[in-house]
Amino acid sequence: MKDAAKKIVSDGIRKAGRNVSQNEGLIFEKSAPHKRAFELPPLDVPAVDPSAALGAAHARESVEGFPEVSEIEVVRHFTRLSTWNYAIDLGMYPLGSCTMKYNPRVNEFVARLDGIATEHPYQPAEVSLGCLKIMRTLEKCLLEITGMDACTLEPAAGAQGELCGLLLIRAYLQSKGSARRTVLIPDSAHGTNPATATIAGYEVQSIRSDAAGQIDVEALKSIVNDDVAALMVTNPSTLGVFEQRIAEIAEILHAHGALLYMDGANMNALAGIARPGDFGVDVMHLNLHKTFSTPHGGGGPGAGPVLVKNFLEPFLPVPVLVEKDGRLSLETHRRTSIGRLRAFGGNFGVLVRALAYTLAYGPGMRQATEDAVLNANYIRRNLEDFYDLPYKSPSMHEVVFSDARQKKNGVNTMDIAKRLIDYGFHPYTTAFPLIVPGALMIEPTESESKEECDLFIDAMRSIAAEAETNPELVKTAPHNTRIGRLDEVTAARKPILRWRPATSAAPSPSDLSEPNPPSSRSSE
């Protein structure tokens, strides 16, 4: 038993320890009648009887099953839950294409200021000048970084930015009397690209990558015709490789009256180095929760501003931020606009954070890009003797290996990823891009020190060795987490998507058991 535990911990694990972890049930299981965590100031107007005011048919007594707990219990509950998460604040988060960089704390501070967090989207422009200036300043910064001409900050996330971009393309083509039905998408693209094209009402045609992982320009030439509205390209691609022939690709599309859309998910490789507006891109989106450091928060919120060349500007979604005679205002009606994408104009609080990030760097943003690319190449150089590198093209901000070598011992990318958890790291992106079977997609970002990169490299090398000498150890990982691999099949077959009050017995004792006795997971 002791030996087994020691083996699982492994001498190679230097970043993480095994510490006590607090158990915690669901908040509903802690509830007891008449406990409370919130008290209101006394009502300073006459009370009103809800049944009389709303009518008995509309009145509700109480919300069945709602929790009743005290303040300390709420604080402990969520604090305990928080300790079960990995986070950038704990260490490297090498998820490829996700750009998990440091989220500066001053950004959180300014987004919460009175006079910023407190502002209502419908308040008159006379008392919103500060908000409008924040938006305008951010727009100008994003235009300079991308080399584009005009901007909307409205889209709530990258996927909505993609939709916005495709609707702009459609509106422009329609204004030219050219209804087209097809959007081309490389086989290496993120899943949102085809999903968005469908929602925008387009047919998706996939185009293959060539042997170097680049868009196959010859194939593109043979496919593009007068029915193609646009090509959606991610540059650098999801392989972390710059599209060498991007300018030529733009020319091919333009010659057929089609437009070039760029998914800006990988802009962290380019900021300060090269600008999409300078290599033929007509419309693009940025993910402020990637390149511009706004926190992912466990899955959102983000923001997906869209940047366009001048000829698309008349079609921007409302509200449009306009500057006339030095006065800023939001224009809510525009005849040529694609319409409105969401209520109230945008995830303003996210925009505030992105601007704070940009102001912190100024022109020095280039240094962040350089460090991000240096980190990726450093990791590539130090792991390429241990993992298969299917595409040898120069890496930018991320590097994609495959599990081809480890597969021989029955160890796949997911196993390696799960074992990485034992070493104190969040896994890289697994099994994406789809063009690399068994992909290990690693994006360190500029936020990692040499020390953290070295720890990561050591961990990956150690796992590569384990895959040779003790594949079972890797295949059954993680071993040091609160819980082991979860039964996803049952979760999907018999979905339990909410808590319900126990009808007969209390929750089973297993729910409250000791976290992760190592013997139960190890198969040696």
Place this chain on the structure above:
Amino acid sequence: MRYLPKSPSERQAMLQSVGAGSIEKLFESIPAPLRLGRALDLPGPMSEAEIIAWFQARAAENSLGYSSFLGAGVYNHLRSVVTDTILLRGEFLTSYTPYQAEISQGTLQAIFEFQTLMCQLTGQEVANASMWDGSTATTEAALMAARLTGRTRLVVARSLHPEYRQVLATYGRNIGLTAEEIPYTASGQIDTARLAAAVNDETAAVIVQSPNFFGVLEEVPELAEIAHACKALLVVSVTEGVSLGIVRPPAEADIVAMETQSFGMAPSFGGPYAGVIATRERFIRQMPGRLAGQTTDAAGRRGFVLTLATREQHIRREKATSNICTNQALCALAATVHLCLLGKEGLRELALQNLAKARFAAAELARVPGVRIPFTGPWFNEFVIEFPRSARMANRRLLDDKIIGPLPLGPWYPELTKHGLVCVTETMPRAEIERFATALGAVLAGPL
């Protein structure tokens, strides 16, 4: 630069390790003519203190010191400092989407609790992990209804938030959804006779809001009967979630699309907030967005995973139920913490205070000569008032008294140019309500 953790000599050592003589070498894969041959022209760099000063200066150009009676989908409510304390924990703030369940149980369990709270509030069986906001949730509910019924015609209340209707139009027109709008009556509720006449066997969904844009509650059971008679679905949009503390939930609806901003999220000039879709269990495979589900590990321990991902874009690509990827997870966490703090009794008391304050304000304003409260239907914390003249003009004068007056309805409802939407929540002191009524009296008594 303070965010970058490398010394010059470490950079040098790393460059050497990769075999590059200089950093430029690493960018040679970008064709030279495409490279930016100059420094970016950006403001900055700024120290932390300068950033704070810059944003404080912007804050001073906004509405500090004004009393606002605006609602219309974004509400001022009390927020406990506990909520922000939790949100600022790095383990929540700086974590990614919980795809790696073993080290994301905190986020996953919190989502599971969020889904449960949303079901309890709305009277529905399942809820998702969040949508971008109430407007996109309502639109996604419409798309979901179209998929479920195989129909493309929507019947939409004119008393649904005008901007929600605009979003619906933007999404709908590209995929062949059409919408017919149904007027409101003197009660401020949807005209049920016109609705019944409009719904037929081509109708995918009837879409209403309750409390509606005018603050008036709709008769949800009756609307459900009208929709269901033609096998159409009823979608109910809720923008003011606090109402559900004392208002019967739209349990007869097939899909509820809710904005949760009222639960612990600052107005923040329009976002970020979190929308949510709640529905019947039998509809989950057509539901958009992430879902957390309960399961066990090999040792039988309870845990949570993202589940039913075969609906989603990263698996299904162009066949997905929606293109949504990044959602509003941290905002959903804010709602979860906030609602756990409020609890059963707190939510009810909060709703009762809103009801009482708004009724008090309505009575005060109704006493102002020339002011009328036109709609007769039941309402919660928002109501329409009619001025003897343009609402916009009256508001301009109120601004001099540091009062942000009722939202003018004219831009959306040409027949309501003298009308404004007033919202009063628990945050508004009685003295400010009285000051508003007095100031409005003076404005209306004064010269045009």
